[in-house]
Amino acid sequence: MNGNNDAPAASRPRPASHSAELEEPLALHGGRPVRDTPWPTYDKGAVFVHPDDEDAAIRAIRSHLYFRYDHRAQKETECGRFEDELCRYFGTRHALAVSSGTAALALALMGAGVPAGSLVACPGFTFVATPSAIVLAGCRPLLVEVDDDLRMDLDDLRRRWRPDIRAIMVVHMRGFAADVEALAAFAAEMGVPLIEDAVPALGAELNGRKLGTFGAAGAFSTQSDKALNCGEGGFLITDDSTLFARAVALSGAYEGRLRRHFPDGEPPLTGLDLPLLSLRMDEIRAALLRAELTRLPQRLTLFHRNYAHVSQALADLPGIAVRRPVAPGAYLGEAFVFRVPGGDAGWFARALRAEGIDARNIGADDDLNVRAFWNWRFLYDTADPGQIRATLPRTARLLTETVDVPLSSNLTPDDCDDLIRAVRKVAAARETVLARP
Ligand SMILES: Cc1ncc(COP(=O)(O)O)c(C=O)c1O
Structure with missing residues (x-):
């Protein structure tokens, strides 16, 4: 960490290469910020909810039928229709x-x-919910290093492999596809299920196939930061009917309600040998989600448009390494993620x-970011972040270099242009300082 908060760590002298418009003093140094309005995020009230969605929720409220398993047939309920x-x-x-989403992940593991x-x-880079879901399912997470583009590293997984690993949970973190085709092949080779934590990537595709459909099961969240938003949910x-039946029974389909999920035949099990965990969705949220699902394609188009614009504009900027997708598109x-290799990403x-952009250095010492594995203290016998970091040294270094900016649809x-200008301005100022003798 750099001791002086106002100057980047001068690790490597570099030539200055920027135009006059970038010579404005940084807002951090008292200059005029690039923007003075709040950066749009769910937190700031930037949501993608249409009056049709509100009408759908009100319809469900006025029905006075809020429980998914009342007298109605599956196909007559909001939850049943949403699932279809x-x-x-x-x-x-x-x-x-x-x-x-956490419930969906735990149910997928238990269902498998x-x-x-x-x-x-x-992977060692994910939201704390991933290892938490593993714990919720009664299992123990084994963390694996990520590569330079912050994806679960298959070579490291091979190195760490042990016979008591009984499943792989891959994460499409911050909406970027993991190398899920290679991981699915490896899981098949090892004879274990691959579960996809596709929570941050709802609707995204790899080579024309939707993320979440590569493994034995895919899990998604409908919490408010996500591409479908109903406050909480997932x-x-x-395609696995046994996994599904077990997950349905565990989620709380008691006394024959499991049958409603198999309208064309008998379920493959009764569910009586499983505990009932009550992780169901309710009718009001399902109604809201059904309405939102009809406009998901438009929302995905906006995410892609914004990301393509920002990443293309900043792809070749000296001093930063923009996260690369595993395949085009x-x-x-949902996020613009880049590294400041060998530099001070915290600064x-x-x-x-200070320029008005909501940016976070994932591995910052002064931020208890729960995407940094050394903050998952519940997994370790020690509370010493240094000792925990040493268990995944490459991931620790990469996260310390990583800056993350949320891109709301x-x-x-x-x-987007403000973001581009702000990143260029900060990068240029850093180059100038680093070029000083
Ligand atoms: C990667 C990842 N997995 C799982 C979850 C958990 O979703 P939920 O908050 O719906 O439990 C999140 C939440 O943001 C997430 O980012």
Whole structure:
């Protein structure tokens, strides 16, 4: 960490290369910020909700039927219809709406029959919910290094492999596809299920196939920061009828209600040998999500438009390394993520914030960011971040170099241009300081 908050760590002298317009003093140094309006995020009230969505929620409220398993047939409920619509959208045999993304992940693991006490491999860069879901399913996370583009590293997974790893949970973190084709092949080779934490990547595709459909099951969240937003909630998708039946029973379909999810035949199990965890979705949220799902394609277009604009403009900027997708277009576009290799990403993020951009250095010492694995203290016998970092040294270094800017689908082209100008301005100022003898 750099001791002086107002200057970047001068690790490498570099030539200055910027035009006069970039010579404005940084807002961090008292100059005029690039923007003075709040950066749009859900937190700032930037949501993608249409009057049709509100009408749908009010329709469900006025029905006075809020529980998904009342007297009505599955196809007459909001939850049942939402699940049918999800099956059509993803092209999967089954879908189950639940109470959160974390619940969907845990149900997927339990549904796949991963025994309690097993190790489950997951990447060292993800939201704390991923290892938490593994713990919720009674298992133990085994963390794996990520590569330069912050994706789970298959070579490191091979190196760390042990026979008591009974599942792999891959994450499409910040909306970027993991190398899920290679990981699915590896999981098949090892004879374990691959579960996709596709929470940050709802609707994104890899090589024309939707993320969440590569593994035994895919899990999604409908919490408010996500591409479908109803406050809380989530769902899982799968083609595996046994996994699905187990997940449905565990989620709270008691006394024959499991049958409603199998309208064309008998479920493959009764569910009586499973506990009932009550992780169901309710009718009001399902109604809201059904309405939002009809406009998901428009929302995805905006995410892609914004991300493509920003990433193309900044792709070759000296001094930063923009995160690269595993294949062209294999991202949602919910975040602009770059590294400041060997430099002071903490300073860079602070300078961007002063310019009016919501930027965070993921590995900052002064930020208890729960995407940094050394803040997942519940997994370790020690509270010493240094000792925890040493268990995944490459991931720790990369996260320390990483800056993350949320890209709401509501960003206008002007917002995107502000981001581009702010990153150029901060990078140019850094180059100038680094070029000083
Ligand atoms: C990668 C990842 N997995 C899982 C979750 C958990 O979703 P939820 O908050 O709906 O439990 C999140 C939440 O943001 C996430 O980012």
